[in-house]
Amino acid sequence: MNRRFTWFNATSLTLGFVFLYLPILLLVIFSFNESRLVTVWAGFSTKWYVELFQDEAFLDAALVTLRVALLSATIATILGTLAAVVMIRAGRFKGRTLFSGMIYAPLVMPEVITGLSLLLLFVAIGIDRGFWTITIAHITFSMCYAAVVVSSRMVTFDTSLEEAATDLGCTPFQSFIKVTLPIMAPAIISAWLLAFTLSLDDLVIASFTSGPGATTLPMKIYSQVRLGVTPQINALSTILISIVTLGVLTASFLTRRAESKRKADELLAGS
Amino acid sequence: MDRKSGRFLLIGIPYLWLGLLFLVPFFIVLKISLSDIAVAIPPYTPTFDLSAGWGGFTKFLSELDFENYIWLIEDDLYINSYLSSLKIAFFSTLLALLVGYPIAYAMAKAPSEWRPTLLMLIILPFWTSFLIRVYAWIGILKPEGFLNQFLMMLGIIDEPLQIINTDTAVYIGIVYSYLPFMVLPLYSALEKLDGALLEAAEDLGCTAIQAFWKVTFPLSMPGIVAGCFLVFIPAIGEFVIPDLLGGSDTIMIGKTLWADFFSNRDWPLASAVAVVLLLLLIVPIVLFQRQQERAQEAEK
Numbered sequence: 001m002n003r004r005f006t007w008f009n010a011t012s013l014t015l016g017f018v019f020l021y022l023p024i025l026l027l028v029i030f031s032f033n034e035s036r037l038v039t040v041w042a043g044f045s046t047k048w049y050v051e052l053f054q055d056e057a058f059l060d061a062a063l064v065t066l067r068v069a070l071l072s073a074t075i076a077t078i079l080g081t082l083a084a085v086v087m088i089r090a091g092r093f094k095g096r097t098l099f100s101g102m103i104y105a106p107l108v109m110p111e112v113i114t115g116l117s118l119l120l121l122f123v124a125i126g127i128d129r130g131f132w133t134i135t136i137a138h139i140t141f142s143m144c145y146a147a148v149v150v151s152s153r154m155v156t157f158d159t160s161l162e163e164a165a166t167d168l169g170c171t172p173f174q175s176f177i178k179v180t181l182p183i184m185a186p187a188i189i190s191a192w193l194l195a196f197t198l199s200l201d202d203l204v205i206a207s208f209t210s211g212p213g214a215t216t217l218p219m220k221i222y223s224q225v226r227l228g229v230t231p232q233i234n235a236l237s238t239i240l241i242s243i244v245t246l247g248v249l250t251a252s253f254l255t256r257r258a259e260s261k262r263k264a265d266e267l268l269a270g271s
Numbered sequence: 272m273d274r275k276s277g278r279f280l281l282i283g284i285p286y287l288w289l290g291l292l293f294l295v296p297f298f299i300v301l302k303i304s305l306s307d308i309a310v311a312i313p314p315y316t317p318t319f320d321l322s323a324g325w326g327g328f329t330k331f332l333s334e335l336d337f338e339n340y341i342w343l344i345e346d347d348l349y350i351n352s353y354l355s356s357l358k359i360a361f362f363s364t365l366l367a368l369l370v371g372y373p374i375a376y377a378m379a380k381a382p383s384e385w386r387p388t389l390l391m392l393i394i395l396p397f398w399t400s401f402l403i404r405v406y407a408w409i410g411i412l413k414p415e416g417f418l419n420q421f422l423m424m425l426g427i428i429d430e431p432l433q434i435i436n437t438d439t440a441v442y443i444g445i446v447y448s449y450l451p452f453m454v455l456p457l458y459s460a461l462e463k464l465d466g467a468l469l470e471a472a473e474d475l476g477c478t479a480i481q482a483f484w485k486v487t488f489p490l491s492m493p494g495i496v497a498g499c500f501l502v503f504i505p506a507i508g509e510f511v512i513p514d515l516l517g518g519s520d521t522i523m524i525g526k527t528l529w530a531d532f533f534s535n536r537d538w539p540l541a542s543a544v545a546v547v548l549l550l551l552l553i554v555p556i557v558l559f560q561r562q563q564e565r566a567q568e569a570e571k
Contacts, residue, residue: 009380012373013389019370020396020450023407026417030410039416083285090282099282102289108556110508112525113545116532117296120542123313124299140292143285173277201400204510208532218402225402225515229410237403248398252391 024241031234038229048231049239058220058236064131065200065217072138073196079139080146080191081184087147088154106144114141115208122209129211137209138202142195149194153187186255193251197244297549304542305335315539339543349544352527353551359438359513359523360506363445367453367502368495370446375457375494376487379464390458397451405444405515412440412516436518444512445502452501460494461487493566500559508548524548 031049035042052058083103090096106114118137122129157180165175181188203218210216217236224233306315343349378389396404411417414431422428434440464487472482510525517523524544532541 005377005380005382008373009377013377013381016370016374016377016454017392019447020393023404023411023447024396024399026410027403027407037415038410039413039420079285079288082281083289086282086285090278093282095286098294099286099289102293104560105556106293108504108552108559110505110510110525110548110552112508112510112528113300113549116528116541116545117300118292120299120303120538121292121296136292140288143288147285197398201402203402218400221402221406222511225406225409229406229413233406237400237406240403241399244399245395248395256387 027234028238028241031231031238033231033234036231038231038234048235052232052235052239055232057215058217058232061215061217061220064214068131068135068138068206068216069196069199072135072142072199073192075135076139076143076195077146077188077192080143080195081150081188083143083147084151084154087151088157103144103147106141107148109141111202111204112208115205118205119208129209130214133209133211134206134214134216137205138195138199141205142198145198146191146195149191150184150187153184157183186258190251190255193247197247200240200244300542300545302335303539304339304546305337306539307336307338308537308539313538314536339540340547342540343543343547348522348527349524349547352522352524353547355522356507356509356524357551359441359445359521360503360509363442363449363506364453364499364503366442367446367449368499371450371453371457371498372495374450375454375461378454378458379461386462393451393454393458401448402511404448405511408440408444408447408516409435412443435516436521438517438521440516441513441521441523444516445506445509448512449502449506452505453498456497456501457491457494460491460497464490493562493569496562497559497566500555500562504552504555504559507552 030038030041032044032046033041034045034047083099087100087103115137118133118140119129122133127133161179161183162172162175165179166172170178201218202216203222206216207219207222210219217240221233221236224230303315308314309316374393378386378393381389409416412435413419414433414435416435418434419428419431423431434443468486468490469482472486473479477485507523508525509523510529513521513523513526514529517526528541528544528548531537531544
């Protein structure tokens with residue numbers, strides 16, 4: 001569909017993006033506000049950032065969140081990739097419907113239910129709640145997202161490449177490591193990034209599954225936000241938004257470069 | 272390691288993980304929803320005692336009852352929570368469609384070299400923290416917030432509007448947070464549309480607006496349905512948005528469950544709320560999956 005790009009279209013795009021980005025932009029701008037009143041501009045200042053970095057509780061929470069996110073994203077990506085291989089390659093096996101149901105259901109499951117059910121499990125088996133229970137909970141829901149991301153790329157994978165590797169003497173495992181994984185790498189990286197940000201963002205599931213002593217950043221933000229808008233939270237939000245934006249832009253740049261390199265290679269191979 | 276046991280391990284590891292941590296917990300929720308609240312740790316009876324053997328199991332079964340579910344029907348709060356969640360989810364889905372359609376339409380009509388960037392700009396907010404995006408609206412909507420300042424500066428209103436802590440704020444929050452989920456499927460449906468069909472419609476005497484309603488709109492239906500489900504399903508169980516932007520009279524089931532669990536510490540009742548919510552969600556989820564399957568088949 002490529003016809004006239006009218007003033008109407010230009011207006012809807014502009015309004016749409018203003019709606020999406022203005023709230024974030026205001027948040028970022030007012031994190032540099034001198035005044036404690038968040039919505040009245042009183043001059044430029046970075047004092048809220050300084051204050052934030054002196055706040056032990058925030059730093060502790062940030063550290064917990066980062067550790068949970070790094071660990072859970074890594075394990076979730078491994079499990080999710082395995083699950084994707086099972087869904088795309090394993091063919092028929094007993095309980096396949098249940099398996100794909102368990103992959104897709106967590107994507108639409110309300111967080112309150114996932115959180116509640118995991119907490120009740122942890123209580124039933126008598127695990128102390130804290131860092132590990134949050135990590136396990138995050139692995140469980142983000143591995144499903146990882147599985148979906150990896151499997152959507154794997155569907156279009158050309159299996160003759162693997163066959164060629166096997167013909168040349170690779171074991172199936174070797175050909176998976178040497179041929180499949182490198183080709184799947186962009187999808188696996190985006191799966192990891194998605195799992196990482198999901199873990200970084202999660203408030204509801206972490207609130208259910210954490211115990212005394214393990215407070216994540218979203219939990220900390222939430223308890224502050226309930227008391228009202230504060231400049232420190234604006235500063236913290238700005239830092240988090242910058243990290244994520246930088247990560248996403250880098251990832252998309254890398255994927256686009258990998259794509260165009262692949263296309264160029266295919267052209268060369270074809271000529 | 273031979274091939275067969277390798278295959279077994281490959282299927283077994285993710286299967287076991289999800290089985291233990293996704294499926295089993297549901298049975299525990301179901302079980303606890305049939306239990307009674309108790310002042311103990313854990314705060315419910317009966318607890319299942321494996322060492323008591325078969326006698327313990329039958330005793331366990333006999334102590335389960337439907338009291339919590341009867342309570343859900345008898346207490347207005349719960350029925351109202353479910354109904355109001357459905358209502359809020361329905362109208363915010365409709366609003367998201369109204370806001371999202373023109374955006375997706377314009378993206379599909381934009382020059383093709385712009386489209387990856389536009390797509391990127393739609394997806395980017397989805398990656399930034401949900402909590403932060405909801406929080407950003409508190410500063411905008413509160414009485415001394417940006418929106419009221421702006422409207423008063425323009426002289427449209429004389430005194431601040433009370434938007435925060437009302438249902439309106441919840442609608443705004445849901446539309447804002449879930450807009451990417453609406454725009455993406457709409458865009459992918461609209462992008463595939465063949466421009467020649469519209470030209471044909473106009474050659475046959477349609478005005479541009481008629482052509483839109485007779486050609487574009489019906490052909491974008493799969494995108495509309497997918498987008499609506501993707502907003503409607505998560506909106507029903509939403510907790511953060513009604514809690515931070517809504518008022519005390521904004522009741523949604525996610526908030527009710529949270530209060531039962533954390534404030535009232537009534538785990539059995541919270542579990543019953545969760546089971547009913549799940550049953551409520553099964554219908555739209557199954558409908559959505561069917562629609563997705565049909566769309567996939569249509570593509571072949």
